[in-house]
Amino acid sequence: MKIKLITLSLILSIGMFSxxxxxxxxxxxxxxxxxxxxxxxxxxxxxxxxxxxxxGGIATTTAGNVVTNNNQxxxxxxxxxxxxxxxxxxxxxxxAYRGTVRVGFGGLSDRDKxxxxxxxxxxxxxxxxxxxxxxxxxxxTRTYTNxxxxxxxxxxxxxxxxxxIYGAEAGIFLKxxxxxxxxxxxxxxxxxxxxxxxxxxxxxxxxxxxxxxxxIDVASAIGIxxxxxxxxxxxxxxxxxxxKNGTTFGFGARVFGGVEWFFSPKVSLGGxxxxxxxxxxxxxxxxxxxxxxxxNSANPSANSDIVGPTTIKGAADGSWGFDVDNNNIFxxxxxxxxxxxxx
Numbered sequence: 001m002k003i004k005l006i007t008l009s010l011i012l013s014i015g016m017f018s019x020x021x022x023x024x025x026x027x028x029x030x031x032x033x034x035x036x037x038x039x040x041x042x043x044x045x046x047x048x049x050x051x052x053x054x055x056g057g058i059a060t061t062t063a064g065n066v067v068t069n070n071n072q073x074x075x076x077x078x079x080x081x082x083x084x085x086x087x088x089x090x091x092x093x094x095x096a097y098r099g100t101v102r103v104g105f106g107g108l109s110d111r112d113k114x115x116x117x118x119x120x121x122x123x124x125x126x127x128x129x130x131x132x133x134x135x136x137x138x139x140x141t142r143t144y145t146n147x148x149x150x151x152x153x154x155x156x157x158x159x160x161x162x163x164x165i166y167g168a169e170a171g172i173f174l175k176x177x178x179x180x181x182x183x184x185x186x187x188x189x190x191x192x193x194x195x196x197x198x199x200x201x202x203x204x205x206x207x208x209x210x211x212x213x214x215x216i217d218v219a220s221a222i223g224i225x226x227x228x229x230x231x232x233x234x235x236x237x238x239x240x241x242x243x244k245n246g247t248t249f250g251f252g253a254r255v256f257g258g259v260e261w262f263f264s265p266k267v268s269l270g271g272x273x274x275x276x277x278x279x280x281x282x283x284x285x286x287x288x289x290x291x292x293x294x295x296n297s298a299n300p301s302a303n304s305d306i307v308g309p310t311t312i313k314g315a316a317d318g319s320w321g322f323d324v325d326n327n328n329i330f331x332x333x334x335x336x337x338x339x340x341x342x343x
Contacts, residue, residue, distance in 0.1 A: 290308070
């Protein structure tokens with residue numbers, strides 16, 4: 001709270017020198033017919049200025065004592081997955097068309113080292129204590145896509161540096177994610193080990209699990225019956241190799257209102273909130289599992305096991321909502337303060 005008050009006082013001191021609608025150089029303060037505008041999130045700038053006066057920022061520790069102030073300057077890198085760019089074009093001094101665009105895509109990966117289960121235990125004279133057992137690498141990759149676009153109109157009211165804004169907009173949005181898994185231990189069946197350190201059968205077990213990925217399931221719980229257990233008397237598991245989480249497509253419309261304050265010619269701080277209605281539908285997910293089991297349940301034998309892929313489709317779903325919170329239906333921040341440039 002202290003940071004915000006100091007920041008606001010600083011900005012007021014900049015803008016209070018004049019309440020005229022032209023600067024000392026004769027420049028227009030307010031947007032005019034034919035102007036364009038670009039809006040970005042102002043919070044990083046406000047916090048940076050406030051932290052300078054408050055000696056805040058990111059504290060670090062040296063010898064157990066907090067001693068430094070790493071107040072990082074703002075940059076366009078602060079735009080995160082939930083941000084959007086808004087542009088406007090003024091057809092009249094108090095009337096503009098506006099559009100919001102968000103295009104985001106990216107990915108992340110995680111790697112785990114696990115014991116090599118493809119070989120039997122070595123002899124005590126090879127790789128014995130205190131040497132580490134041989135290991136292999138598992139990899140989880142997630143990719144995502146987010147796209148949103150909206151168009152609307154905006155009207156303004158006021159003849160001073162403080163301008164009220166209101167209007168309406170509508171748009172569409174689309175988002176999807178996909179998970180892929182690669183496992184260092186290849187599943188294997190129908191192998192008779194010939195001694196220490198030789199190839200053996202490999203089934204799915206909890207060593208292949210990534211935290212938070214939900215990539216290991218009990219086989220019978222997802223409809224895979226007859227899968228091999230992970231050891232004598234153990235549980236039969238299946239592991240995910242590819243999961244398409246479904247694509248969400250939606251439509252939304254909302255009305256909004258807010259305020260802008262022009263502290264400099266054609267530069268303003270503003271905030272808005274709105275009421276919106278959204279409708280969306282998510283397509284069915286598709287998950288490919290991998291497990292081992294016996295393909296001949298009528299006449300099983302020791303040599304009839306296989307490594308089987310199983311494709312499971314999820315159910316499609318839909319949703320609708322009416323909200324007035326900080327996130328508008330186009331996935332851009334609507335409750336935060338905006339820094340607006342007009343040119």
